[in-house]
Amino acid sequence: MKEYRTISKIAGPLVFVEKTEPIAYGELVNIILADGTTKRGQVLDTSDELVVVQIFETTAGIGRDSGVRFTGETIKMPVGRDMLGRILSGGGKPIDGGPDIVPEKRLDINGAAINPYARGMPADFIQTGISTIDGTNTLVRGQKLPIFSGAGLPHNNVALQIARQAKVPGSTENFAVVFAAMGITKEEANYFMQDFERTGALERAVVFLNLADDPAVERIITPRLALTTAEYLAFELGMHVLVILTDMTNYCEALRQIGAAREEVPGRRGYPGYMYTDLANLYERAGMIKGQKGSVTQIPILTMPGDDITHPIADLTGYITEGQIVVNRDLHRKGIYPPINVLPSLSRLMNLGIGKGKTREDHKKVSDQMYAGYAEGNDLRGLVAIVGKDALSERDRLLLEFADLFENRFVRQGYDEDRSIEDTLNLAWDLLATLPVEQLTRIDRELINKYHPKFRTGAKKE
Amino acid sequence: MEVKTKHAKEQKQGVLKRIAGPVVTAVNLDAHMYDVVKVGKEELMGEVIKIQGDSVIIQVYEDTAGIRPGEPVSNTGLSLAVELGPGLLTSIYDGIQRPLAVLVDKMGNFIERGVTAPGLSHEKKWTFKPLVKAGDKVEPGAILGEVQETNIVHKVMLPPNVKPGTVKTIKSGDYTIDEIICVLEDGREYPMLQRWPVRVPRPVKEKMNPTIPLITGQRILDGLFPIAKGGTAAIPGPFGSGKTVTQQQLAKWSDAEIVVYIGCGERGNEMTEVLTEFPHLEDPKSGKPLMERTVLIANTSNMPVAAREASVYTGITIAEYFRDMGYDVSLMADSTSRWAEAMREISSRLEEMPGEEGYPAYLAARLSEFYERAGLVKTLNGARGSVSVIGAVSPPGGDFSEPVTQNTLRIVKVFWALDAKLSQRRHFPAINWLNSYSLYLEALHDYYDKEVSPEWNTIRSWAMEILQKEAELQEIVQLVGSDALPESEQVTIEVARMIREIFLQQNAYDAVDTFCDMKKQYAMMKAIKTYAELSYSAQLVGVSPAQINAVKAKNELAQIKFIKDYTPELAKIMKQMDDEFNTLRSAA
Ligand SMILES: Nc1ncnc2c1ncn2[C@@H]1O[C@H](COP(=O)(O)OP(=O)(O)OP(=O)(O)O)[C@@H](O)[C@H]1O
Numbered sequence A: 001m002k003e004y005r006t007i008s009k010i011a012g013p014l015v016f017v018e019k020t021e022p023i024a025y026g027e028l029v030n031i032i033l034a035d036g037t038t039k040r041g042q043v044l045d046t047s048d049e050l051v052v053v054q055i056f057e058t059t060a061g062i063g064r065d066s067g068v069r070f071t072g073e074t075i076k077m078p079v080g081r082d083m084l085g086r087i088l089s090g091g092g093k094p095i096d097g098g099p100d101i102v103p104e105k106r107l108d109i110n111g112a113a114i115n116p117y118a119r120g121m122p123a124d125f126i127q128t129g130i131s132t133i134d135g136t137n138t139l140v141r142g143q144k145l146p147i148f149s150g151a152g153l154p155h156n157n158v159a160l161q162i163a164r165q166a167k168v169p170g171s172t173e174n175f176a177v178v179f180a181a182m183g184i185t186k187e188e189a190n191y192f193m194q195d196f197e198r199t200g201a202l203e204r205a206v207v208f209l210n211l212a213d214d215p216a217v218e219r220i221i222t223p224r225l226a227l228t229t230a231e232y233l234a235f236e237l238g239m240h241v242l243v244i245l246t247d248m249t250n251y252c253e254a255l256r257q258i259g260a261a262r263e264e265v266p267g268r269r270g271y272p273g274y275m276y277t278d279l280a281n282l283y284e285r286a287g288m289i290k291g292q293k294g295s296v297t298q299i300p301i302l303t304m305p306g307d308d309i310t311h312p313i314a315d316l317t318g319y320i321t322e323g324q325i326v327v328n329r330d331l332h333r334k335g336i337y338p339p340i341n342v343l344p345s346l347s348r349l350m351n352l353g354i355g356k357g358k359t360r361e362d363h364k365k366v367s368d369q370m371y372a373g374y375a376e377g378n379d380l381r382g383l384v385a386i387v388g389k390d391a392l393s394e395r396d397r398l399l400l401e402f403a404d405l406f407e408n409r410f411v412r413q414g415y416d417e418d419r420s421i422e423d424t425l426n427l428a429w430d431l432l433a434t435l436p437v438e439q440l441t442r443i444d445r446e447l448i449n450k451y452h453p454k455f456r457t458g459a460k461k462e
Numbered sequence B: 001m002e003v004k005t006k007h008a009k010e011q012k013q014g015v016l017k018r019i020a021g022p023v024v025t026a027v028n029l030d031a032h033m034y035d036v037v038k039v040g041k042e043e044l045m046g047e048v049i050k051i052q053g054d055s056v057i058i059q060v061y062e063d064t065a066g067i068r069p070g071e072p073v074s075n076t077g078l079s080l081a082v083e084l085g086p087g088l089l090t091s092i093y094d095g096i097q098r099p100l101a102v103l104v105d106k107m108g109n110f111i112e113r114g115v116t117a118p119g120l121s122h123e124k125k126w127t128f129k130p131l132v133k134a135g136d137k138v139e140p141g142a143i144l145g146e147v148q149e150t151n152i153v154h155k156v157m158l159p160p161n162v163k164p165g166t167v168k169t170i171k172s173g174d175y176t177i178d179e180i181i182c183v184l185e186d187g188r189e190y191p192m193l194q195r196w197p198v199r200v201p202r203p204v205k206e207k208m209n210p211t212i213p214l215i216t217g218q219r220i221l222d223g224l225f226p227i228a229k230g231g232t233a234a235i236p237g238p239f240g241s242g243k244t245v246t247q248q249q250l251a252k253w254s255d256a257e258i259v260v261y262i263g264c265g266e267r268g269n270e271m272t273e274v275l276t277e278f279p280h281l282e283d284p285k286s287g288k289p290l291m292e293r294t295v296l297i298a299n300t301s302n303m304p305v306a307a308r309e310a311s312v313y314t315g316i317t318i319a320e321y322f323r324d325m326g327y328d329v330s331l332m333a334d335s336t337s338r339w340a341e342a343m344r345e346i347s348s349r350l351e352e353m354p355g356e357e358g359y360p361a362y363l364a365a366r367l368s369e370f371y372e373r374a375g376l377v378k379t380l381n382g383a384r385g386s387v388s389v390i391g392a393v394s395p396p397g398g399d400f401s402e403p404v405t406q407n408t409l410r411i412v413k414v415f416w417a418l419d420a421k422l423s424q425r426r427h428f429p430a431i432n433w434l435n436s437y438s439l440y441l442e443a444l445h446d447y448y449d450k451e452v453s454p455e456w457n458t459i460r461s462w463a464m465e466i467l468q469k470e471a472e473l474q475e476i477v478q479l480v481g482s483d484a485l486p487e488s489e490q491v492t493i494e495v496a497r498m499i500r501e502i503f504l505q506q507n508a509y510d511a512v513d514t515f516c517d518m519k520k521q522y523a524m525m526k527a528i529k530t531y532a533e534l535s536y537s538a539q540l541v542g543v544s545p546a547q548i549n550a551v552k553a554k555n556e557l558a559q560i561k562f563i564k565d566y567t568p569e570l571a572k573i574m575k576q577m578d579d580e581f582n583t584l585r586s587a588a
């Protein structure tokens, strides 16, 4: 393979190489330093005169005297069954002291779009044991449902609790977990690793670690490696895979850094204009395929800068994913775990996974009614602060109390508390029963007669 | 889409010079703007979007990884066009009319590149029934005959851009779309297939003013902010506020004869949902599967951006083609923001001077050209047809002041403003009744008067007034609590709540409530108004708001929307309401 020594410019993570033979767009590049170490990169722009290479590691040590080898192929990764139980770097190299991965296949890390015609519709209810998810923002197999959080909030606990408790009722199969860390601290990473070890989940997990002190640009490929692995496990080995990507905010920062180095016209708040498309190319790698057994379910985690849900990172993610679970600072301050605020949370695939034969026939309407009650009660808190409780009508007073009950009994639960969907729905009815029946306008009479605690026994006799 | 090369020998081959993502540069290529070219050894499809000296700049509809400078580029000499003819209905295409079902057969579950497939089957035979005979004079766009395509009759037309002529022979029987079915006296021969360049609007005889509503079965739309057949509407909103669900509801239930649904840069699963659901749903009017009147374009967010840019044109051209047959077509584009972003992405790679927020300076022009292709028209063959266009807009951060929303609002006549505050409390459809508007009310006045009820227009205004009034009262309530309001205004607050919760809220996932015809809409609103009148008059004779609120019949009213044969139940409730108020009044 020919080695060029024609580097003309190095700027940020970009290396400019001149006078090459025709080089392919997207080709994998090895840069060889004077001391023999190799750094990897990818061709971003290629022409007769100039090739622009984006390096996935720090450019420290690269100089005009470094050698450049074009490999002639796009970036591929070795994948194999024996990846389960392994810990790899953010660039895909084993870091657990174990042997190299025995490749059963080498796959392009950018994947390919699933033909929409070939997709299978996600419809299998995943019970996470968390009421605010199962009851009101249900997750289904093949969904992409991110956790929107803020710095210092317990999103990791929520993600771990989901990973630990997630099961599809009636199925004995456990999820395989693919965990990709991007720019998180060693401590956070240990937290995940210890939990995986404690619960034995590590055996069925593949871990990619790019930590805070690892090169930022490597974060561009970490989630791609993770998703390529997940697709392999799901669509070639037929497994149900849960992918946790954390922290997507660090990924987006890396994207911004490369955009700046390329002197592109920046989009909102300095992030590249193509960030939507870039993120979609990751998040859309969740799903199911018609007639195939496996599935890829994604739980990306992101910390919203300034807790701002309209920040481009959260905003563009929300525009691509199938809902979001929002972790909230006020609830956390009140000491409520998991501090999930259901109001801005959403699961768009919920309706496909719930109802008769899946969870329970009353699920959807109970959920709607819980939302309506909590939203109204929550609004009234503002009013009470001004006019006092006494100025409230009876209706409003009950709603106000409902909002408190909702937070303290429905939202609040233990880190190891694994509620069945029956428990969650019955709990919801217990809370709804504190409101006058006529106020339950979201639920039809038939369901009220059947499930409302007041009538429940009566219905059973029929 | 499959493109044939027009004059293969006359065209000289060009050479690729630079590849940077979806935009590549070629030299030594004879080209005109918007020519379709084949790029590289794999012959990826592309389109010329800029010519600068000897350099031809091309947007490529497929992934360009692995392509090298020096590879060949050839010009087909044709513009980006779609195939039009029997076989369009029930199809699902990517942005450049490649049938996705065929692509699965050709390359499996994932979309690889370099595979072409024609938009229509060229093997399948259709039974053609002529409607003209030898000796008939035919104008451009004339209907030559028909094919029973699904439950929809496909009119086979003379292309719009040809000279008039006289029919010499016309065949009847089973033919492929390529076989000649009509010969004119001057020797011109026509098959059923037409091609039409997507960026050029198909001509019509005359544009007319819309006067008939597109009935959608969605109460807030039909009842408060209607769109006319041939009209334009925008539905902007932050993520998760209900753009897609609303568009899908329109695709399902609106009384258009043909539906073109474009998933432009959105989710794969949403298209799958349409594909799985539609074949099982019935058109409330014809009782036929909804899929039979539908054409889907799916260029999801992870498919190539250049093809995303083209998808909107592909869709509208297909819509116009059915319009030309005399059909009412409705087109949903979800989301026009992703289309605009595709333009931005391509433009920035061309290093064009960016306009507002990085969008190209021609953004406004492209948007208005697109919406201009909607309309109620007299077609070239004299029929009445329409294309209604409903575009979703996805403003960053939900902020409507951004360029795509603003430029769209300058063009469209109906604005359905989605509101995150409403969707968060699960008030669906989360369309804000204070900010939204329809500029068709005047034009549709007569229709409602005649077809719904002479009372309808007044009832509508009444409901809007109550909602407006409520908004004002709520400001006071926020300061002093509702008990401090005068009693009549406490009644107004309750009536407004009923309009919101009973009439405006509509559950797309409830088997009955998902569609509500005008008759039921009228009955529901009328019942609420009756309650209001009874309440005000009871209050005047001294019945307290608490007593009025306790009227049981009111709560029963909330259940009506879930009942299919609601008339007997509604009559019962109204009778009960009357009785309850009579008791209250006589006790006062
Ligand atoms: N009319 C409705 N009835 C019931 N639920 C609805 C309705 N409209 C929206 N929803 C709920 O809101 C969710 C989000 O709606 P939708 O997917 O249409 O949002 P969107 O505006 O298209 O978001 P995005 O911009 O991210 O695509 C749906 O999954 C559904 O749960």
Ligand SMILES: [Mg+2]
Pocket (backbone or CB within 6 Å): B243, B244, B245, B266, B334
């Ligand atoms: Mg949508």
